Amino acid sequence: MNERYDGTSRRRLLQAGALGAGAVVTPGVFNAVTASATGPTGRIDTEHPQFTLAVVPDTQYQFDQDRGDAAPLTATFRYLIDQRTEQNIVFVAHLGDVVENALASEFAQADPVFRLLERARFPYSVLAGNHDIDGSKDDTRGPSPYLDTFNPRRFRWMPTYGGSTANGYNSYHVFRAAGRQWLLLAMDWRPSDASFAWARAVIKAHPKLPVILTIHELVNADHGNPVAYFSAHGNRVWDQLVDGNDQIFLTLNGHYWPPGRVTRKNAAGNDVHLHITNYQDRYYGGSGMVRLYHFDLARNTIDVETISPWIMAQDPARRNELAEAEIELSDDTNRFSVPIDFAARFAGFAPEPVRPARPAKQLVIPGTAAYWRFDGPVTDKVLDHSGHANDLTRVQLSNDLPTASAEYHPDQPGHASWLFPGGKNPARGGYLKTVDNAPLNAMTFPDGYTIEAFVKLANDGQDHAWEGLFTRLGTGRDAAKTGSDPDEPAAKLGFSGGLQVQWAVYPVDRNETFTNWGHEQRAGEWFHLAIVNDGRHSVVYVDSSELLRNPATPSNGLATAGKPWLVGAGHYANEIDQAFAGHIGELRVVARALKPAQFLNA
Structure with missing residues (x-):
């Protein structure tokens, strides 16, 4: 385990001690008045009950030897940077299959696009899909162009970065939003048993944090039926990681299409929301589609929308017919709300403290x-x-x-x-x-x-x-x-x-x-x-x-x-x-x- 810290650095603990619990922040410079984090491109409010998690699915066709186009993902990242303050976007999670053929030349095309987030001091995670590496092997596969590009050293600047497995293919982040900390796991296409044990240990080391699992493959869905179901590998992920860890309340994966979702009870009898999102089969390799998960802890709801910032930015008079249909996906599978009583759902591991009686x-x-x-x-x-x-x-x-x-x-x-x-x-x-x-x-x-x-x-x-x-x-x-x-x-x-x-x-x-x-x-x-x-x-x-x-x-x-x-x-x-x-x-x-x-x- 390449461990940096347990999600809260000593520097940030000292900030919290000097300025109060609300001072533990995500990237940037703490503003003691607004309890927010400031970066070169904007400010997020870590205490506001509403925040957004941006989810980017398979982008492989945009980085496919000489057949790709980086413009859609570039537009998506620039949109997220621009909207960071307005939509309180606290984190970006990529679901794998960054490129098509696992070639160093393809990662060289993708690398500068991800640098946009880094220059904006915008924390993000990425994981290896089957097109990013040798998909026939688990995460003990050894070196790869993927790991040359997205190795643990790349993420060490991020205050959210918690650590990686020794093989470098799995990582976790802890970010602050809505006045609390959240743990996000970014798991490989095929985690080894040792990596599943690592993930369980990470969760155990953060016993009060709600957990979002991002992994390339978990659930699948069929055309005409958006109710998702487990793949064979998804059953393994459920059995080894999700079912017995009540802190995992939301899982996000790509790999398959079309999108879908399902809710399943874990061993503790609580709901786990399992979502698949992937648009590579659609116009222009998915047109840089991004899923925006708008958490609202005041309303006990996650509102989900799916948009293409690349198409949104095009001149409507010059936009072609296929692009016109992809600006925003408004069907029930891609635009929906998930009701969650967060306090009740998290009560088993992080019960809300009872306010003390006052004389x-x-x-x-x-x-x-x-x-x-x-x-x-x-x-x-x-x-x-x-x-x-x-x-x-x-x-x-x-x-x-x-x-x-x-x-x-x-x-x-x-x-x-x-x-x-x-x-x-x-x-x-x-x-x-x-x-x-x-x-x-x-x-x-x-x-x-x-x-x-x-x-x-x-x-x-x-x-x-x-x-x-x-x-x-x-x-x-x-x-x-x-x-x-x-x-x-x-x-x-x-x-x-x-x-x-x-x-x-x-x-x-x-x-x-x-x-x-x-x-x-x-x-x-x-x-x-x-x-x-x-x-x-x-x-x-x-x-x-x-x-x-x-x-x-x-x-x-x-x-x-x-x-x-x-x-x-x-x-x-x-x-x-x-x-x-x-x-x-x-x-x-x-x-x-x-x-x-x-x-x-x-």
């Missing part, structure tokens, strides 16, 4: 008017952690009591919640209300406010339309407001029949209600909710994202009749119409506008 005193920031946490047993009284004595007392509408729950939002400071079994017709369950002498009851918030809650709405199939989460007892009429419907609550944070967030209030300076609307929430899923008023306008946030339907007309403060606030209930004309159904983790009221970076889930 309440850390969250009592300047301006905190009230702060309640439901992270203990159900009691008749819930203390206000703000120190302002806005304690809550429990009120029961029926024998259906709230219960303590171990469930909580992953970003919630307190690791628990209460489950409220509310309902209506008649109102049942229970709720909480501030004590009669609570200072919060009289507050009008002239300088603005922020109300936050961690919530999971009940997914019980029952009708909970217009249930209240946080409501001010007392009507508009009680607060000397006669506009709109004066029997409506002075202030109510609740949910419509369509589970849309609604913040409807009588401001101090207006005689009618002002209403903010959110989008429909999903029952049975945790979310963080915040209402922020800066003294003039109120804005609704869900999971720190500003929503749309916020009134532009100015309004100030919250009208009050001096009556208690209700947690887990709403009312009409001071009559409780139903109790809240679902989980409440905690709720905080701050007498000023907070930015999302100051929210409880920040």
Whole structure:
């Protein structure tokens, strides 16, 4: 094993120690402000949840003695360099069969094309296909023009390069993207048993890294049926490497055509996505086609597209008919999405760390008017952690009591919640209300406010339309407001029949209600909710994202009749119409506008 390092050099470890974990980067010079890597041609963001892996299949007909043309692959590499920043392209993987006849003269033609990536400090991998070497032998074959061109020395400049087998034909890279490290194996056309053992050892040495396997042959597909299947050699690769290594979640190979894909369960019972991509049978030897794997960890999806940058760059008026059909392959086999719950898929070897619980005193920031946490047993009284004595007392509408729950939002400071079994017709369950002498009851918030809650709405199939989460007892009429419907609550944070967030209030300076609307929430899923008023306008946030339907007309403060606030209930004309159904983790009221970076889930 020609080992350079285990994927993280001492220099980069020192950077990480000095600048934080986000400072471990791929090629170039670290930018401490943007946590990105900079090269001569652009910058990639190693922490952004979206990134692109570029995959280049068989290019052999472009380097075929005196019959080839380097222009398509040259255009592809220049396109990737140009698009590196915009598409956050972190790595380029070639799938083998670089040339047609394994001749030194052919590799001499290909060599300067790959130098384009090197001059741009763009990390890439390459592996030997059967046309690059003596395909009758495994990777113990010894010297070859391929190895003269793509030997381990060529890759040592790359911060991603981890090492190679002693024979030089297999290598691995570790690159950083979406805030984590990924391991990519580039395996020979025919790995020996020793090389499979090497690959297993590399994976074992990186036990928490998801692994992408690139190899020249693994699965095949038939014309008219894009469902891929194993070749005889593919079965060997599966048995010796993929099946027993749960970290391998994606495999990419060329060699055969047409393209296809299949998903197979490994020994751990998890999905492995196996893709074949090769276009050498198409116009102009594949026209320099490149597969772009757009990873999106926020959406739990890999979006895949297949394009020919060489044809894209041609003058449309001069483009021939065959080229016109190859600009972008838009059929389902070449343009598709792969849904992957990355956290769940990687949980067996790299479980996401649980965010530690944070004590309440850390969250009592300047301006905190009230702060309640439901992270203990159900009691008749819930203390206000703000120190302002806005304690809550429990009120029961029926024998259906709230219960303590171990469930909580992953970003919630307190690791628990209460489950409220509310309902209506008649109102049942229970709720909480501030004590009669609570200072919060009289507050009008002239300088603005922020109300936050961690919530999971009940997914019980029952009708909970217009249930209240946080409501001010007392009507508009009680607060000397006669506009709109004066029997409506002075202030109510609740949910419509369509589970849309609604913040409807009588401001101090207006005689009618002002209403903010959110989008429909999903029952049975945790979310963080915040209402922020800066003294003039109120804005609704869900999971720190500003929503749309916020009134532009100015309004100030919250009208009050001096009556208690209700947690887990709403009312009409001071009559409780139903109790809240679902989980409440905690709720905080701050007498000023907070930015999302100051929210409880920040």
